[in-house]
Amino acid sequence: MLYFIILTQKCNLTCKYCGNQPNPDIEPIEPTYNMKTLKNFIQKDPEPIIAFYGGEPLLKISLMEKIIDQIPAKHYILQTNGIFLHKLKPKYLHKLDTILVSIDGRKETTEYYRGKNTYDSIIKNVKTIQERGYRGDLIARMAVSEKTNIYEDVKHLIELKNPKFNHVHWQLDVQWDSPPYQRYKNFDEWVKKYNEGITKLIKYWIQKMEKEEKVLGIVPFIGIMKTLLNNEETELRCGAGINAFTITTSGRIIACPIAPEFEWNNIGDIWNSKPKDLPYKVTIEEPCPTCDIYSICGGRCLFANKTKLWGIQGFKKICNITKHLIHQLEKTKPTIKN
Numbered sequence: 001m002l003y004f005i006i007l008t009q010k011c012n013l014t015c016k017y018c019g020n021q022p023n024p025d026i027e028p029i030e031p032t033y034n035m036k037t038l039k040n041f042i043q044k045d046p047e048p049i050i051a052f053y054g055g056e057p058l059l060k061i062s063l064m065e066k067i068i069d070q071i072p073a074k075h076y077i078l079q080t081n082g083i084f085l086h087k088l089k090p091k092y093l094h095k096l097d098t099i100l101v102s103i104d105g106r107k108e109t110t111e112y113y114r115g116k117n118t119y120d121s122i123i124k125n126v127k128t129i130q131e132r133g134y135r136g137d138l139i140a141r142m143a144v145s146e147k148t149n150i151y152e153d154v155k156h157l158i159e160l161k162n163p164k165f166n167h168v169h170w171q172l173d174v175q176w177d178s179p180p181y182q183r184y185k186n187f188d189e190w191v192k193k194y195n196e197g198i199t200k201l202i203k204y205w206i207q208k209m210e211k212e213e214k215v216l217g218i219v220p221f222i223g224i225m226k227t228l229l230n231n232e233e234t235e236l237r238c239g240a241g242i243n244a245f246t247i248t249t250s251g252r253i254i255a256c257p258i259a260p261e262f263e264w265n266n267i268g269d270i271w272n273s274k275p276k277d278l279p280y281k282v283t284i285e286e287p288c289p290t291c292d293i294y295s296i297c298g299g300r301c302l303f304a305n306k307t308k309l310w311g312i313q314g315f316k317k318i319c320n321i322t323k324h325l326i327h328q329l330e331k332t333k334p335t336i337k338n
Contacts, residue, residue, distance in 0.1 A: 001045055001047075001048065001049065001243045001244065001245065001275055001278070001279075002048075002049045002051060002077075002239060002243060002244040002245070003042060003045075003048060003049065003050055003051065003244075003245055003246070003247055004051045004053040004079075004244065004245070004246040004247065004257045005038075005050060005051065005052060005053060005067065005246075005247045006027075006031075006053050006054060006055065006057075006246065006247065006248055006249050006257070007030075007031070007052055007053070007054055007055070007057040007059070007060040007063050007064060008029060008030055008031075008054050008055040008056070008057065008059050008060045008249070009022030009023075009024075009027060009028075009029045009030075009054065009055045009249060010022055010029060010054070010055045010056065010059055011054060011055045011056040011059070011081070012056055012059065012081070012083060012084075013056070013081055013083070013114055013115055013118065014115070015113050015114045015115070015143070016112070016113045016114075016145070016183065017113060017143050017145050017173045017176070017183065022055065023261075026260050026261045027248050027249045027250055027252075027260050028249045028250055029249065030060070030249060031063070031249045031251075032249060032250055032251065033250070033251040033270060035066065035067070035070055035071075037251065037270055037271060038067070038071065038247070038251075038270055039070060039071045040270075041247075041270040041271075041273070041275070042071055042073070042275075043071070043072075044274055044275050044276075045275040045276075047074045048071075048073045048074060048275075049073060049074055049075045049076075049077065050067065050071065050073040050075070050076050050077065051076075051077035051078070051079060052064050052067075052076070052077065052078045052079065052080075053079050053246070053257060054079075056080065056081055056083070056084070057078065057079065057080060058078075058080050058083075058084035058085070058087065058088070059084070061084070061087060061088070064078075064092070065089070065092050068092055068095055075097040075098070076095050076096050076097060077096065077097060077098045077099070077100070078096050078098070078099045078100065079100045079102075079141070080099065080100070080101060080102065081101075081102045081114070081118075081122070082101040082102060082103065082121065082122035082125050082126060083118070083121050083122070083125070084125075085099075085101070085122075085125035085126065085128065085129055086124075086125045086128045086129070088129065090132055090133075093129055093132060093134055094133070094134065094136075096134075096136055097136050097137065098136055098137040098138075098139065099129075099134070099136060099137070099138055099139070100139045100141040100169075101122060101126060101138065101139065101140060101141060101165075102114070102122075102141050102142075102143070103119070103122050103123075103140050103141070103142065103157065104142045104143055104144070104148065104153065105142060105148060105149075105152070105153020105154065105156055105157060106119075106152060106153055106156045107119040107120070109147055109148055109149070109153050110122070112147045113143065113145065113147070123163060126138065126163035126165075127162060127163045130162075130163050130164070137166050137167065138163070138164070138165050138166050138167075139165065139166065139167045139168070139169055139219070140157040140158075140165040140167070140168045140169070141169055141170075141171075142154070142157070142168065142169065142170035142171070143170070143171055143173055144170045144171065144172050144173060144194075145172075145173035145183055145184075146173075146183055146184045146185065146190055148194075149193075149197060150170075150194055150197035150198060150201060151197040151198075151200045151201045151204070152197075154168050154170070154201055154218060155201070155204065158216050158217065158218060165217070166217050167217035167218075167219050168217065168218055168219065169219035169220065170220070172318065172321070174304070174310070174314075174318050175301070175303070175304040175307070175308070175309050175310050175314065175315065175318060176258075176303075176309070177309060178309040178310070180309070180310035180311065180314045181310075181314075187317070188317075191317065191320075191321060194321065195321065195324045198324060198325055198328060199324075199328050201218070201221075202221065202328050202329060202332060205218055205221055206332050206335060206336070209336065210335075220325065221329060223237055224296060224325070224326060224329050225329055225332075225333070225336060227295075227296050228296065228329060228330060228333050229333065229336065229337060233295040233296075234295065234296060234297075234298040235298050235299075236284055236298045236299045236300075236302060237298045237300075238301070238302070240255045240256045240257075240282075240302040240303075241255030241256070241267070241278075241279070241280065241281065241282040241283065241302060242279055242280065243279065245267070245278055246260075247270060248260050251269050251270045251271065252266060252268075252269050253266075253267050253268040253269055253270065253273055253278065254266060254267060255267055255281070255282040255302060256282075256302045256303050256306075258303055259303050259306075259307075262306070262307070264282060264306055265282065265306075267281040267282060268281075282302065282306075284298075284299035284302065284305050285305060285306070287312075287315075287316075287319075288300075288305055291319070293322070293323055293326055296326050297322050297326065300318070300319075300322055304318065
């Protein structure tokens, strides 16, 4: 199973959709448990995957190194804003199977959300690790909000040559906060443009397959299309509460990494829990399980499903975005199958 280990609540950036406000009343800023306890818990899983998470985990590089040295894992993953990537020692860089780098698309998009000079710093540091021989899966991890042009921003990242991202993935800046739509001037108009961009991006993805026999690593398209081609049902795609769990700085175990303050999210701790007992303690609830695309969507987001911070009408608006994506991909299934 996958374990997100929060190395610190601190972050060196203050992004528009986050704000970087660690709260010690919810969780300690830094881990308070000892390495032996963490190791004893993770070693009960025969094939653990460890993901370093924050805050910004590279503010605690020495702790990350200590975990890699002392706790064997099938894979090591890093989720980072990329500002300190150049500080990774080669010994530890090459033990990372996957690095997810937070970058939101073109320079003007990224710097609007994440601050001046962030784009150039990220690009420079990703180049540096590739020049140092990093050959793991490098994923551009976007947050998509009002200023995003989904077609232009994804296309920009997937077409970069130096550095080269293997995959591009994104998460919508929706249902994270209340009141609804506070970072959007006209959310319904934005949705219309976003859906148009998704349709255009899918056509571009198909054209690359047809003309260049190349499947571009656009993660949401690949995951859904695999489900469609194999006629298989999917569960919650992020795996939260199923096969992915978060170890907080206090040693609590929660299903969703962004929601330590919610009681529904608590499923155990590293002193008393066993990995085999964690799955399905928290599950997706209505209206998702009876939805006609649930077997393809899987529920989209555990946090949104449980909290519904935008109310049921806001929740349905986001469902319609997901339905548009799925229905547009369904249209291409015969072409891709051929």
